[in-house]
Amino acid sequence: MSDFSAWMLTRDEDGHQQVRWAALDEADLMDGDVTVDVSHTTINYKDALALTGASPVVRRWPMIPGIDFAGTVRSSNTAGIAVGDRVVLNGWGVGETHLGGYSQRARVPGDWLVGLPAAFSPEQAMAIGTAGYTAMLCVLSLERHGVTAGDGPVLVTGAAGGVGSIAVALLAAAGHEVIASTGRTEEEPYLRGLGAASVIDRAELSGPARPLAKERWAAAVDCVGSHTLANVLAGTHYGGTVAACGLAQGMDLPSSVAPFILRGVTLAGVDSVMAPASRRHEAWERLATDLDAGALAAATTVRPLSEAPDIAPDLLAGRVRGRVVFVVPQD
Numbered sequence: 001m002s003d004f005s006a007w008m009l010t011r012d013e014d015g016h017q018q019v020r021w022a023a024l025d026e027a028d029l030m031d032g033d034v035t036v037d038v039s040h041t042t043i044n045y046k047d048a049l050a051l052t053g054a055s056p057v058v059r060r061w062p063m064i065p066g067i068d069f070a071g072t073v074r075s076s077n078t079a080g081i082a083v084g085d086r087v088v089l090n091g092w093g094v095g096e097t098h099l100g101g102y103s104q105r106a107r108v109p110g111d112w113l114v115g116l117p118a119a120f121s122p123e124q125a126m127a128i129g130t131a132g133y134t135a136m137l138c139v140l141s142l143e144r145h146g147v148t149a150g151d152g153p154v155l156v157t158g159a160a161g162g163v164g165s166i167a168v169a170l171l172a173a174a175g176h177e178v179i180a181s182t183g184r185t186e187e188e189p190y191l192r193g194l195g196a197a198s199v200i201d202r203a204e205l206s207g208p209a210r211p212l213a214k215e216r217w218a219a220a221v222d223c224v225g226s227h228t229l230a231n232v233l234a235g236t237h238y239g240g241t242v243a244a245c246g247l248a249q250g251m252d253l254p255s256s257v258a259p260f261i262l263r264g265v266t267l268a269g270v271d272s273v274m275a276p277a278s279r280r281h282e283a284w285e286r287l288a289t290d291l292d293a294g295a296l297a298a299a300t301t302v303r304p305l306s307e308a309p310d311i312a313p314d315l316l317a318g319r320v321r322g323r324v325v326f327v328v329p330q331d
């Protein structure tokens with residue numbers, strides 16, 4: 001009789017990857033002082049890479065994927081975290097080097113957990129997930145660099161994806177004029193519904209960039225990298241800031257120093273995985289006050305966890321709109 005079940009990634013001697021719904025025991029879990037009954041998880045770009053094996057994000061085998069989870073504390077040896085508390089986890093290598101959230105049960109160090117803000121249900125917390133929490137980190141980064149709503153338009157690239165959708169909603173709610181860049185121009189009504197003032201075709205930004213271009217936006221949240229980020233930098237107003245968090249087009253940055261030394265543009269890097277606890281708490285507190293529940297619901301689809309391996313290739317192909325929450329089966 002097993003204790004719980006989880007999606008398990010394994011690799012054979014030839015390096016071929018398999019994914020199966022496996023029966024596991026508590027003893028299979030890794031070290032940690034808090035054990036959580038997981039009720040909801042989600043899919044991020046990185047989860048799709050792990051599930052498909054498209055990129056080597058998994059660095060421990062076998063692995064339970066899932067970089068996010070929400071649930072209820074089952075046992076705790078951490079002061080301040082009690083049995084029955086509702087908690088959220090984002091990143092820290094979970095689903096990469098530490099067994100992850102596509103599971104009925106997870107065990108992690110207590111200081112990796114954030115208490116679920118009262119404003120959110122576990123389902124809403126996973127609708128936000130790493131994608132939404134990263135979008136909030138990007139907005140906070142722009143604020144730290146002095147970007148305010150009166151400065152001019154803010155561009156969001158990869159806007160119909162998970163990070164992009166939540167970034168559009170957060171920036172619009174804060175009073176910014178948001179330009180949404182997407183390859184799915186048929187999603188214009190969706191993006192306008194989240195608060196975008198205008199929508200541009202990502203093809204405008206995806207080719208090789210000139211060092212400088214017409215100044216079109218005061219700031220940007222970039223989920224795409226590569227030529228797109230180079231074009232975003234080239235089109236940023238004098239003194240503007242670009243928060244870079246993603247690589248959907250590529251890991252490279254074929255740019256020049258021109259935007260930095262001739263226009264004083266700031267390129268602000270954003271990492272969610274190892275972000276310190278203080279920044280995580282700040283992000284979740286701001287999400288609780290700033291994120292419109294209607295916009296979050298509009299960006300979210302809820303599916304059973306059994307569908308995760310089928311959804312992963314669609315997400316990598318850019319066919320998933322916004323955020324997908326997975327409900328973890330409880331029997």
Ligand code: NDP
Nearest residue numbers: 045158159160161162163182183245246247248249271272
């Ligand atoms: P999604 O797959 O949900 O969204 C990515 C979006 O990027 C797509 O929906 C699409 O948007 C756009 N896109 C995809 N392929 C291309 C391409 N070849 N050229 C241009 N645009 C493209 O992923 P997430 O929103 O979860 O993540 C976005 C990025 O941010 C990923 O690269 C992810 O790895 C990264 N990330 C980084 C984090 C960090 O800590 N720094 C945390 C979370 C994510 P559209 O259809 O609108 O064009």
